[in-house]
Amino acid sequence: MRFAIAQSGGPTSAINASLAGVHLELLAMENQFAETTPIEVLGVRNGIQGLIEERFVSLNQALQTPEDIEILKRTPSTALGSCRFRLPDAETDDSLYRNIQNILEKNHIHTFFYIGGNDSMDTVAKLSKWLSAQHSTVQVIGIPKTIDNDLVCMDHTPGFGSAAKYVAMTIQEIIRDSSVYNVPSVAICEIMGRDAGWLTASSCVLRANGEDAPHLIYLPESDFSVAKFLDDVREQLAKRHTVICAVSEGVTPPDADAFRSGANDEFGHAYLSGIGKLLETQVRTQIGVKVRSMELNVMQRCSSHLASASDLQEAEMVGRHAVSLALNGSTGRVVTMQRASNTPYRVEYSDADAISVANITRKFPTEWITENGNQISDAALDYFLPLIQGEVQPIMRNGMPTHFRFAN
Amino acid sequence: MRFAIAQSGGPTSAINASLAGVHLELLAMENQFAETTPIEVLGVRNGIQGLIEERFVSLNQALQTPEDIEILKRTPSTALGSCRFRLPDAETDDSLYRNIQNILEKNHIHTFFYIGGNDSMDTVAKLSKWLSAQHSTVQVIGIPKTIDNDLVCMDHTPGFGSAAKYVAMTIQEIIRDSSVYNVPSVAICEIMGRDAGWLTASSCVLRANGEDAPHLIYLPESDFSVAKFLDDVREQLAKRHTVICAVSEGVTPPDADAFRSGANDEFGHAYLSGIGKLLETQVRTQIGVKVRSMELNVMQRCSSHLASASDLQEAEMVGRHAVSLALNGSTGRVVTMQRASNTPYRVEYSDADAISVANITRKFPTEWITENGNQISDAALDYFLPLIQGEVQPIMRNGMPTHFRFAN
Numbered sequence: 001m002r003f004a005i006a007q008s009g010g011p012t013s014a015i016n017a018s019l020a021g022v023h024l025e026l027l028a029m030e031n032q033f034a035e036t037t038p039i040e041v042l043g044v045r046n047g048i049q050g051l052i053e054e055r056f057v058s059l060n061q062a063l064q065t066p067e068d069i070e071i072l073k074r075t076p077s078t079a080l081g082s083c084r085f086r087l088p089d090a091e092t093d094d095s096l097y098r099n100i101q102n103i104l105e106k107n108h109i110h111t112f113f114y115i116g117g118n119d120s121m122d123t124v125a126k127l128s129k130w131l132s133a134q135h136s137t138v139q140v141i142g143i144p145k146t147i148d149n150d151l152v153c154m155d156h157t158p159g160f161g162s163a164a165k166y167v168a169m170t171i172q173e174i175i176r177d178s179s180v181y182n183v184p185s186v187a188i189c190e191i192m193g194r195d196a197g198w199l200t201a202s203s204c205v206l207r208a209n210g211e212d213a214p215h216l217i218y219l220p221e222s223d224f225s226v227a228k229f230l231d232d233v234r235e236q237l238a239k240r241h242t243v244i245c246a247v248s249e250g251v252t253p254p255d256a257d258a259f260r261s262g263a264n265d266e267f268g269h270a271y272l273s274g275i276g277k278l279l280e281t282q283v284r285t286q287i288g289v290k291v292r293s294m295e296l297n298v299m300q301r302c303s304s305h306l307a308s309a310s311d312l313q314e315a316e317m318v319g320r321h322a323v324s325l326a327l328n329g330s331t332g333r334v335v336t337m338q339r340a341s342n343t344p345y346r347v348e349y350s351d352a353d354a355i356s357v358a359n360i361t362r363k364f365p366t367e368w369i370t371e372n373g374n375q376i377s378d379a380a381l382d383y384f385l386p387l388i389q390g391e392v393q394p395i396m397r398n399g400m401p402t403h404f405r406f407a408n
Numbered sequence: 409m410r411f412a413i414a415q416s417g418g419p420t421s422a423i424n425a426s427l428a429g430v431h432l433e434l435l436a437m438e439n440q441f442a443e444t445t446p447i448e449v450l451g452v453r454n455g456i457q458g459l460i461e462e463r464f465v466s467l468n469q470a471l472q473t474p475e476d477i478e479i480l481k482r483t484p485s486t487a488l489g490s491c492r493f494r495l496p497d498a499e500t501d502d503s504l505y506r507n508i509q510n511i512l513e514k515n516h517i518h519t520f521f522y523i524g525g526n527d528s529m530d531t532v533a534k535l536s537k538w539l540s541a542q543h544s545t546v547q548v549i550g551i552p553k554t555i556d557n558d559l560v561c562m563d564h565t566p567g568f569g570s571a572a573k574y575v576a577m578t579i580q581e582i583i584r585d586s587s588v589y590n591v592p593s594v595a596i597c598e599i600m601g602r603d604a605g606w607l608t609a610s611s612c613v614l615r616a617n618g619e620d621a622p623h624l625i626y627l628p629e630s631d632f633s634v635a636k637f638l639d640d641v642r643e644q645l646a647k648r649h650t651v652i653c654a655v656s657e658g659v660t661p662p663d664a665d666a667f668r669s670g671a672n673d674e675f676g677h678a679y680l681s682g683i684g685k686l687l688e689t690q691v692r693t694q695i696g697v698k699v700r701s702m703e704l705n706v707m708q709r710c711s712s713h714l715a716s717a718s719d720l721q722e723a724e725m726v727g728r729h730a731v732s733l734a735l736n737g738s739t740g741r742v743v744t745m746q747r748a749s750n751t752p753y754r755v756e757y758s759d760a761d762a763i764s765v766a767n768i769t770r771k772f773p774t775e776w777i778t779e780n781g782n783q784i785s786d787a788a789l790d791y792f793l794p795l796i797q798g799e800v801q802p803i804m805r806n807g808m809p810t811h812f813r814f815a816n
Contacts (some may be wrong), residue, residue: 011585046590077584084589168808169713176485176811177419177710181492182454208806294705302585305577306713308807388807398616399716399796400576403584 001037003326004109005059006044006051007145008116008123009084011077012159013166013304014315015145016404018115019043019080020073021319022143023059029323042107043406047083048114048123052096054103057406067395072404073312074394076304078115079404086119087126097130104131104138111139111326115319117146117157118359121334125354128332141322142334142354145315147301149198152362153352154336158318159301161311161387164202166303167191168388170296171203171246175213178292179242185290186233186243186283189214190276192300193248197221197364199300200248202384204376213244216374220250221364223373227255229279230286232374237289249295251275305401309390314347321349345386409445411734412517413467414452414459415553416524416531417492419485420567421574421712422723423553424812426523427451427488428481429727430551431467437731450515451814455491456522456531460504462511465814475803480812481720482802484712486523487812494527495534505538512539512546519547519734523727525554525565526767529742533762536740549730550742550762553723555709557606560770561760562744566726567709569719569795572610574711575599576796578704579611579654583621586700587650593698594641594651594691597622598684600708601656605629605772607708608656610792612784621652624782628658629772631781635663637687638694640782645697657703659683713809717798722755729757753794 005022007015023041030039041059044050057080063069072079090097104112114124124142131138144151147163171189178187191200197219204217215236218224236243256278276293283291318335325333333351340348368380394401413430415423431449438447449467452458465488471477480487498505512520522532532550539546552559555571579597586595599608605627612625623644626632644651664686684701691699726743733741741759748756776788802809 011588046588049590075584076581078588081590082588165807170707170711172808172811173484173710173712174706176483177706180419180454180486180490182457182489205806206808209808209810292706294707295703297702298582298585298700299578299702299707302581303578304581385806390807391801391804393799396799398613398793399573399798400580400614400617402617403580 001110002040002042002108003111003113004042004044004051004056004104004107005113006047006115007078007080008047008082008114008120009146010117011082011302012145012147013076013162013302013307014159014311015077015115016075016079017073017312017315018143018145018158018319020069021316022113022323023063024069025320025323043080046081047085048087049083049085050081051100051103051112062406068404071395071402073316074304074307074392074401075404076302079406087123090126090130097127100127101131101134101136101138105136109138111141113141113143113322115143115145117144117148118151118357118361121354122358124334125332125358128354132331139326139329139331141325141330142357143318143322144334144336144357147199148193148196150196150362151357152360153334153357155339155347156337156387158311158315160198161308162304163199163300164205164384165306165308165388166300167199167203167296168205169306171214171244172206172211174294175211175244178244182241183290184237184241186245188245188247188276188279188291188293190247190249190274190293190295192296193220194250195220195361197248197250200246201364201368201376201380203246204381205384205388207381208385214246215240215243216245217376218245218247218251218374219364219369220248220252221366222251222369224251224253225255226253226279226282229253230282233283233287237287247275247279249275305394307392308388309392310387312392317349325351342382342386409518410448410450410516411519411521412450412452412459412464412512412515413521414455414523415486415488416455416490416522416528417554418525419490419710420553420555421484421570421710421715422567422719423485423523424483424487425481425720425723426551426553426566426727428477429724430521430731431471432477433728433731451488454489455493456495457491457493458489459508459511470814476812479803479810481724482712482715482800482809483812484710487814495531498534498538505535508535509539509542509544509546513544517546519549521549521551521730523551523553525552525556526559526765526769529762530766532742533740533766536762540739547734547737547739549733549738550765551726551730552742552744552765555607556601556604558604558770559765560768561742561765563747563755564745564795566719566723568606569716570712571607571708572613572792573714573716573796574708575607575611575704576613577714579622579652580614580619582702583619583652586652590649591698592645592649594653596653596655596684596687596699596701598655598657598682598701598703600704601628602658603628603769605656605658608654609772609776609784609788611654612789613792613796615789616793622654623648623651624653625784626653626655626659626782627772627777628656628660629774630659630777632659632661633663634661634687634690637661638690641691641695645695655683655687657683713802715800716796717800718795720800725757733759750790750794
């Protein structure tokens with residue numbers, strides 16, 4: 001039996017753990033039935049694009065030792081490569097679908113596993129629908145991942161917990177760094193999340209360790225304006241000399257243009273660089289205190305050296321669960337996680353129709369945003385904390401982590 | 409006997425380990441002679457400024473348990489706070505010196521320890537010179553720290569190894585993140601170091617783990633221009649789809665203005681945002697491939713969760729050595745480290761005149777820059793590697809590190 005697996009969308013620290021999970025579960029199956037059904041697992045390079053181009057790598061050959069697997073799990077980003085490619089509608093153009101079907105069938109693929117976010121689940125939904133309509137036996141199963149935590153039908157997404165742990169630990173260190181001078185100052189951390197503020201909101205977990213920062217937290221779901229932000233900062237500066245703000249990159253202040261047009265040249269520049277720079281310039285020009293903005297940038301999605309153990313274990317488990325769905329004959333399904341219990345924390349694995357996950361963004365609940373729109377409630381703290389628990393030590397060599405790399 | 413200690417200049421991950429080193433060595437002394445000479449250690453808030461304002465905290469009271477000390481060592485930035493304050497010349501204005509002398513003497517301070525960079529060593533030199541000239545018995549000892557590794561009279565500086573480990577590990581993760589798409593792309597990492605390129609150069613250590621990136625490394629000491637950079641990138645893009653560049657923030661291309669004046673509005677903005685953004689915009693407009701620039705920002709100096717064990721141990725040892733200098737009656741001296749052996753790696757602690765360390769920047773050796781000016785030689789690799797060895801696990805609580813904080 002042959003299986004194929006590909007990765008798509010933006011990198012996370014946990015996406016390779018899901019790849020390892022699929023592989024390990026398939027290997028376990030092979031060990032059970034080795035004599036009758038040898039299992040071959042094909043890794044597909046660069047997502048659905050690599051499938052179309054038939055760029056395969058044998059996972060059986062590439063992952064020979066338990067150490068290979070452990071290093072793979074701890075390697076950030078997509079070891080197989082990724083793509084940003086959406087399938088067209090089959091109704092308007094079915095040639096690509098015929099081509100993919102042909103490739104899958106001639107390679108005797110039992111199931112094509114696709115790890116990705118809501119764009120990738122669109123691919124799972126479309127491709128499985130096409131294959132079923134053609135009475136093809138090839139199955140397609142989606143495995144969720146995204147640092148944005150914005151997929152519906154599940155409690156949270158693999159990859160999010162590690163990103164949240166990075167954000168919390170990094171902001172904690174930035175708090176120490178920003179608070180050293182005895183002068184009024186503002187630090188602004190710009191965090192990923194164009195459409196949903198989960199990752200920015202998760203910075204509230206620092207409260208559990210007695211940190212009062214971030215003092216201000218703004219999400220795309222918040223009622224936000226530059227004028228209100230400046231008022232909030234002034235109010236905080238009256239109470240403390242260092243004010244730490246966490247701002248989602250997706251925050252779009254309705255009055256940005258007003259501030260922009262009335263502002264000096266420097267502000268115009270800042271505006272183009274993102275919300276962090278925009279707010280930094282406003283604090284500097286309107287309030288006149290020391291201010292620095294920092295983008296946590298790609299580091300928040302690829303810093304696997306401080307991955308959450310909880311996240312990595314779950315990422316592996318969703319991969320394993322995908323295999324059981326495949327063996328049950330499912331297609332067009334996405335693995336999901338539900339929180340069965342918070343204390344003690346326990347999740348259950350299930351599945352949902354890919355079409356109900358595809359292209360939909362799960363917003364951060366507005367009832368977890370405080371009334372004044374600049375903080376996150378304690379209820380959210382209970383939600384976030386279990387997701388960042390535990391550490392996974394990198395396998396070090398020469399003082400640096402070892403990463404898994406497929407030969408080209 | 410009373411001692412005072414303060415921290416100054418920019419934060420590092422190791423500066424609190426030096427504070428702990430002084431305190432532990434003084435405690436050890438107290439344990440030896442407890443009945444005759446109780447030892448009191450005063451922490452001074454916000455450097456020399458806090459000394460002038462007599463803002464002290466008792467380290468004996470604040471650091472009660474071995475766990476307190478271990479947490480302090482692992483806490484980034486300056487736990488006592490910092491300042492950016494240079495003493496005026498005593499010849500032009502001696503009132504401040506009289507004031508400081510008065511404060512030190514009335515508080516019966518045996519030695520004032522000052523942890524900092526070359527600005528702070530200027531303070532050590534000036535203050536010790538004044539006190540000696542006044543026949544004061546108060547001694548002043550400097551303890552080096554800087555992530556820039558640019559102090560003279562020593563092999564390397566405490567704080568540098570941890571920053572270098574952060575830079576290496578972060579760029580390694582950025583390599584994984586940047587290489588996922590099968591399209592030509594450029595990633596530019598802007599690294600701290602206004603005057604010297606040590607930290608940027610240290611990214612070459614990735615070679616020891618088989619990484620071919622960073623493919624291009626530029627320091628303030630490099631022969632650099634925007635035109636040459638674009639040629640270098642084009643040459644690299646002919647060989648590989650992802651090109652990773654490490655660029656020191658202190659790189660100042662002589663032709664920047666030419667590119668600026670001839671460029672569109674967008675470039676003007678970028679120019680103001682630093683060298684990374686400038687080069688990003690040039691790659692986008694002149695070469696036309698996917699490009700992203702990333703500032704490693706303050707994270708490179710405060711990410712103590714991945715501090716180098718070698719660095720933290722040495723930072724503690726320079727603190728301990730400072731105490732032995734104080735007890736030998738030294739003043740106006742700075743602790744130094746020399747590399748006694750590279751294989752096995754071993755350092756020896758010694759001292760130098762503060763005046764020879766003050767205000768001088770040690771540049772990265774040009775003989776370690778390759779002939780074409782865009783790479784670092786293997787000789788530098790041997791220099792850097794021992795400095796990033798070993799890990800120091802944070803003491804975790806709720807999935808996040810515990811940090812030491814003095815009560816206000």
